[in-house]
Amino acid sequence: MLDLRDHFFVPDAPAVELRAFTHGLMPKTVPAMMERFVEDWRERGVDAWNEVPNHWRPGSGEVVGWWTLPETLGDAFIAPLLGAPAGTCIMQPNVHWTVQCLLSAPEPFTAGRNEIVFSEGAFPSVQHSVYQWAAMQGLRPRPLPLGADGFVHVDAVLDAISDRTAWVFLSHVGFTTGEKLPDAALHAVAEKAHRHDALFCIDGYHATGSVAVDVEALGADVYVGGLLKEACGSTGNSYLYVRDGLTLTPRLSGWFADADPFGFQKQPQPHPDVRRRFLAGTTAIASLYHAVEGLRLLLDAGLENVRTDSLAKTALAIEQAEAAGLTLQSPREAERRGAMVILAVKDAAALCEWLKTQGVFTDSRQNRVLRLAPFVWNTTADIERTFAVLEDGLKTNAHQHVVAPASAGPVT
Ligand SMILES: Cc1ncc(COP(=O)(O)O)c(C=O)c1O
CATH class of the missing domain: 3.90.1150.10 (Aspartate Aminotransferase, domain 1)
Incomplete structure (x- = not known):
């Protein structure tokens, strides 16, 4: 063991x-990483947005910047966590924000599609967001009760997906049940969703760091999760994967997600890199210093x-x-x-x-x-x-x- x-x-x-x-233990490297944050802020101030040593790859001699740190860590740590290619993952503040952004993107709601299929075992960050956006946008939530055995009824999920479905949301591991959906079940849901031109989002919060994920093999369009639990990254450290080639234009994007942030244009312009469109206003940087210390240990193991x-x-x-x-x-x-x-x-x-x-x-x-x-x-x-x-x-x-x-x- x-x-x-x-x-x-x-x-x-x-x-x-x-x-x-609930909340993983602190890795022993975290205090030194927080010291690095204090030093970078003290010694570099504004310039840290452009250039700090790459503390996340110690000994590499590379430099990175706070401005691009969410995608730098996405490529270096979240992509290997999910078996995802570079360019598809980015750090996020919490899952609630990400799901709100996903639901604010108009692309899936085409041709009269307005249904959102989800399990009643989903975390409130998913369920509450669905009901909030449904009330605002005339969407139709399709909540699916857990089966008689207390677990996700996968056939009911498959039956609920139709040409009216815009999104399907499922948890990889249920937070109240501890149930990990088998790869074959997730794959079947992805396949049915895609046959009907719907998108499939997996909430992998409870799988993160304890289950080896191959997000492309599962067929997820979007995979979200957080590093707070088994990945021992503490708060402010969730993440997003968006399948390569999938275009989403969240209406919640902030100016950090803009294609021309320092042009300060009156109208927003979506960033060409889709994952970057999920940023809001100024990124909280301190939490990114402790984000991946636990994940690094798990990836190394x-x-x-x-x-x-x-x-x-x-x-x-x-x-x-x-x-x-x-x-x-x-x-x-x-x-x-x-x-x-x-x-x-x-x-x-x-x-x-x-x-x-x-x-x-x-x-x-x-x-x-x-x-x-x-x-x-x-x-x-x-x-x-x-x-x-x-x-x-x-x-x-x-x-x-x-x-x-x-x-x-x-x-x-
Ligand atoms: C399945 C699942 N999703 C999301 C979250 C956390 O969501 P948020 O980052 O919005 O707090 C949890 C926390 O326990 C969870 O179990």
């Missing part, structure tokens, strides 16, 4: 951090190896959970598993809170499920300790007496 713990700030043993699916490791660790977690009499709520088959294991438990919130007091960090949702993702910094011993502690808690009911500390935020 992989053990990359030396590369991350991992809590001291015997603590076990299992929440990579090899995404296939990371996926094999994740499957081995989730298999062990599932085995231990079932030995403890717990019910698995995420998929069991390797091909349909993401990095997250979801267990149905009674009083999940209190159990999660009590586990924290024992130094075992999971999370709970709706007081019904406990979620955990053994990742590259976790060892076999971590997983065994987690279930030993969990079993002990359930046996003694110790969690029934835990009172959650007062908190200033809603994150669980």
Whole structure:
């Protein structure tokens, strides 16, 4: 199994951090990268927009500039993450912004096409955006409920696609289900969408950094995701892939996306590079300094190896959970598993809170499920300790007496 713990700030043993699916641990290179940001700003000021050392390829002797950093990092790190060609990927602030931009582009809404097909398992950044644009533009949302088994009903998605479909949105890995849609299913959706001249967008947020993706083989027109979770890039670091040759002209483009930004023309002119059209006003630069440090580690380890490791660790977690009499709520088959294991438990919130007091960090949702993702910094011993502690808690009911500390935020 992989053990990359030396590369991350991992809590001291015997603590076990299992929440990579919410916010990954900090790579050890991040403080130095943030120092580079401070130095570049202090020493170069305005000129940093044009020229800073390429800290993202240390030792290369290259220079890059803040102005083009979103696409520089897109080519150097997001393209290899997705198996995508250079020129197709760019950094974005968050998925919500990107989906809003996608829906603001008129190209897919031709010839009376106004339907948007999506799963009700999609993240709010997709679903809310669809309803917002539907209300404004007379679009027709086609939400598809999860199947009776609680997972995406792929045949229903295929049936919903027609000549009226403009967009299809699906999550690569469901954020409430942990279900990874198999490549064959995504490919079938892409094929049907294309037969009807619709576009297919995959939200790969929960696959990012834990699943080896070949975005061209999947047939996605657009793939979005973020580096906050397993890729350990923290906030402000999502990304976009747009298939080579696909023209989209988002109406939300800002002046950083303009073909002639310093001409300060009265009318906007779409940038010739389609991915650049997804920029807004001034790009937030500081977050790009820590964006890819985790991703670099995962790419160096090899995404296939990371996926094999994740499957081995989730298999062990599932085995231990079932030995403890717990019910698995995420998929069991390797091909349909993401990095997250979801267990149905009674009083999940209190159990999660009590586990924290024992130094075992999971999370709970709706007081019904406990979620955990053994990742590259976790060892076999971590997983065994987690279930030993969990079993002990359930046996003694110790969690029934835990009172959650007062908190200033809603994150669980
Ligand atoms: C599937 C999915 N998409 C998107 C997001 C985040 O979206 P945003 O970048 O708009 O916050 C998440 C966060 O958990 C997610 O699970």
